[in-house]
Amino acid sequence: MRAERRAGWLLSAPYAAFLLAFSAYPIVFALALVMMHWDLVTRPSFAGADNLTLLAQDARFWQAVGNTFVFLAIHVPLQIVTALVLALALNRPMWLRAFWRAAFFLPVVISGAVVAILWNALYATDVGLINAVLARVGVGPVPWLTDPLIAMPAIAIMVTWKNVGFYVIIYLAGLQYVPKSCQEAIELEGASAWQRFRHLTLPLLLPQTVLVVTLSTINGFQLFIEPYVMTGGGPLRRTFSVVLYMYTNAFSYQKMGYAATIGVALAVIIGAVVAIQRRLIGQAEAM
Amino acid sequence: MRRAGRVALYLALALAALTFIYPFLWMASSTLKPPGEVGTLALIPDHATFQNYRIMWGRAPFGRALLNSVFVATSVTVAVLILGSITAYAMARLTFPGRHALNLATTAVLLVPGQLTLIPLYTLVVQLGWIDSYSALIIPYLFNATAILMLRQFFLQIPQSLVDSARMDGMSELRILFSIFWPLARPPLAIVAIFTFMGSWNEVLWPLLVVRDQRIMTLPQLLTVFALGGGAGTLGVSLAAAMVLVVPVVIAYMFLQRFFIESMAGAGVKG
Numbered sequence A: 001m002r003a004e005r006r007a008g009w010l011l012s013a014p015y016a017a018f019l020l021a022f023s024a025y026p027i028v029f030a031l032a033l034v035m036m037h038w039d040l041v042t043r044p045s046f047a048g049a050d051n052l053t054l055l056a057q058d059a060r061f062w063q064a065v066g067n068t069f070v071f072l073a074i075h076v077p078l079q080i081v082t083a084l085v086l087a088l089a090l091n092r093p094m095w096l097r098a099f100w101r102a103a104f105f106l107p108v109v110i111s112g113a114v115v116a117i118l119w120n121a122l123y124a125t126d127v128g129l130i131n132a133v134l135a136r137v138g139v140g141p142v143p144w145l146t147d148p149l150i151a152m153p154a155i156a157i158m159v160t161w162k163n164v165g166f167y168v169i170i171y172l173a174g175l176q177y178v179p180k181s182c183q184e185a186i187e188l189e190g191a192s193a194w195q196r197f198r199h200l201t202l203p204l205l206l207p208q209t210v211l212v213v214t215l216s217t218i219n220g221f222q223l224f225i226e227p228y229v230m231t232g233g234g235p236l237r238r239t240f241s242v243v244l245y246m247y248t249n250a251f252s253y254q255k256m257g258y259a260a261t262i263g264v265a266l267a268v269i270i271g272a273v274v275a276i277q278r279r280l281i282g283q284a285e286a287m
Numbered sequence B: 001m002r003r004a005g006r007v008a009l010y011l012a013l014a015l016a017a018l019t020f021i022y023p024f025l026w027m028a029s030s031t032l033k034p035p036g037e038v039g040t041l042a043l044i045p046d047h048a049t050f051q052n053y054r055i056m057w058g059r060a061p062f063g064r065a066l067l068n069s070v071f072v073a074t075s076v077t078v079a080v081l082i083l084g085s086i087t088a089y090a091m092a093r094l095t096f097p098g099r100h101a102l103n104l105a106t107t108a109v110l111l112v113p114g115q116l117t118l119i120p121l122y123t124l125v126v127q128l129g130w131i132d133s134y135s136a137l138i139i140p141y142l143f144n145a146t147a148i149l150m151l152r153q154f155f156l157q158i159p160q161s162l163v164d165s166a167r168m169d170g171m172s173e174l175r176i177l178f179s180i181f182w183p184l185a186r187p188p189l190a191i192v193a194i195f196t197f198m199g200s201w202n203e204v205l206w207p208l209l210v211v212r213d214q215r216i217m218t219l220p221q222l223l224t225v226f227a228l229g230g231g232a233g234t235l236g237v238s239l240a241a242a243m244v245l246v247v248p249v250v251i252a253y254m255f256l257q258r259f260f261i262e263s264m265a266g267a268g269v270k271g
Helices: A002-034 A050-057 A059-090 A097-109 A112-123 A129-136 A151-175 A180-188 A193-204 A206-221 A225-230 A242-252 A256-286 B003-030 B051-059 B062-093 B099-111 B114-127 B134-141 B145-156 B160-168 B173-184 B186-202 B205-210 B219-228 B235-270
Strands: none
Touching: A002 A256, A002 B062, A002 B099, A002 B114, A002 B173, A050 A256, A059 A097, A059 A151, A059 A206, A059 A242, A059 A256, A059 B003, A097 A151, A097 B003, A097 B235, A112 A129, A112 A151, A112 A225, A112 B003, A112 B219, A112 B235, A151 A206, A151 A225, A151 B003, A151 B235, A180 A193, A193 A206, A206 A256, A225 A242, A225 B219, A242 A256, A242 B114, A242 B205, A256 B114, B003 B235, B051 B062, B051 B235, B062 B099, B062 B134, B062 B145, B062 B173, B062 B186, B062 B219, B062 B235, B099 B145, B114 B134, B114 B205, B134 B205, B145 B186, B145 B235, B160 B173, B173 B186, B186 B219, B186 B235, B205 B219, B219 B235
């Protein structure tokens, strides 16, 4: 089929060209940039291992990595629990089901920039909505974004709130495959609701949990707009994320080689963390 | 379930729903409050005023940013639908050497974290002279791997007999795609359209890198710059600017929420 072959090439050529220019080239060039000093104005110069040694010794970079792990340690478990609880609550025929689902999903469709600006207002120490509510029950005022120990957890809670609707949908899809007959059988055996959940529902939802862990981890490593808008990375750089640090190096310091090195390192860290998580979950399942 | 249990469940759900909806309602009402009132919990302002909107509109080119956002998101969405369908059609229905490689490359692209390519893409755009231009905001988004894989999956299921008889009638491949495949592919096309438009509409990191000229800024970028640079002055003004970005989305979401949920959840899982 000569004609078909020609049509195939013709129709896929624009995409092939696009892939080369905007995917393949940047991937290769990222690795090249690791060995360059380049401020975008003067000619790039060969840097050898400079960027890598700098990265290894750069306390700010490692602090940003550490901050991200603090974020993940709070965000990922919280995301699993909240998504699972809401999905289990919705997993039955009920009044206004579509409305509840739509309400939980609402923040997912809103721009991260808006959510950050909105939560900046909600978290404000003196005039914020959250402290106003807490004051009613005699708590506070909590310095949400200005206390070095509270700021990152506060951002993690906010991101969990923004994304939970997305993960509720994943769990709801998984819950459709928990067979009713199993539920009833185990109930007849006299299992309590908690035992049913612990020994039937939770193991059957493992694929969804793996997905939630993976996606929320990858998403967590992309943390940028929230600290950029809400804290500028502070207080005491405790909310400085890796992407924010990369952005700062590229945009404010014009250090393309070093910024690209941070990007490559981040990609490696993401790959390693996701691989380790999958192994751990696999082992937990085998037990 | 027991009656008390049901009541408790609905109460808990209502409370949960309130934590997702109330902040947005509070945001909307705060934009109508004078500065002294913003910190209050009440939804109905004591002295409603459009002052915040007037200040916001006067201080930064929000009308222009709104048009930029509409233009960029629409261009990207139309391109992803048309170019993505053409590519997906070739990958699904035409046999040619290189097809398999293209398929593999598309899957591989989805596995590469965006942070890896962000800086090299930025330097590429600088070298192409696209800084402060719509090209920088549109061209790197012309094709979308998730969209191509989704459409390809759908196109694979369309019976070959339809294609054969159309070819017999002398239809070109592009006509087969747009007059036979497209009408059948409305649901996946709608899904692709929603997640592409929303992705472009909400994107902020990339514009922050490649655009510095206020006249080219999209709405989320101008909003961020405005809120950060202290241009807003008061909270009410910042929130008023945020409303411009949110209101069109929320209105579309109210009417099409089922499609939004399916589209954005599906794209996230596949992407």
